[in-house]
Amino acid sequence: MTIMTDSDLHFDGPGAIYLSEYFLELNEGAGFLAALSDEDRKTVRKHGKRCTFSKGESIFHQGAAHTGVWIIEEGRVRTFYTGPSGREITLAYWSQGHFVGGPEVFGKGRHVWSGDALEDCQMLFLSGSSLRALVQQVPEVALAVIDGLVAKGKSYSALIQMLGTRTVSERLRQLLVILADAHGREEGDTIVIDRSLTYEQIAAMVGATRQWVTQSLDKLKSAGVLEITRTEIVIRNLESLEE
DSSP states (O other), X not given: OOOOOTTOOOOOSOOOBOOOSOGGGTTTTTTTTTTSOHHHHHHHHHHXXXXXXXXXXXXXXXTSBOXXXXXXXXXXXXXXXXXXXXXXXXXXXXXXXXXXXXXXXXXXXXOSSEEEESSOEXXXXXXXXXXXXXXXXXXXXXXXXXXXXXXXXXXXXXXXXXXXXXXXXXXXXXXHHHHHHHXXXXXXXXXXXXXXXXXXXXXXXXXXXXXXXXXXXXXXXXXXXXXXXXXXXXXXXXXXXXO
């Protein structure tokens, strides 16, 4: 797996995904290292440790002690909360440039959710003590941490608003609109999205069961709103979803 270098800090790949009404904010916080000078990035990397995670591997566990944060250099990470019944709800899918492992970035307290690798990941781990030393030595690092935490706070606030004010059906439609806007490509009168999420993963994002998602997507297919193949979601009527 290729390690991202200081000269390769452009995040043109798939961005973060979470439920929100504001599409332009989805990838805020992705430039954790990009905002730093070359010298400051080298300083950060000297304090960090590169690590890899295979697809499906756990990165941190809900309830475990905070030890630091992981900056995603390649791949995507799912953060999720597990209720007492064992039911999971996906909070977000984080992509290249974002960091995960907060909100206790300095390694205090315990994780209030979990994170695992959606695909093979290359990451830079910064321990809480190392990050504390960095923010004291390099003002730009402190600003980057603040910006990242602001972005995370806004994303989880947006998720709470969606869960509290939208029906499950509306949340599913909004997720499809988000995928179309952030990951879709126009082909004639349609928008084509490569299928990177399973029905079960979609269900965990909108707060539903896999069976409900299957039935709801079938209804949208019958209404001519979209088509689904093994590899793609083809949206034929985006306006209907937006309504």
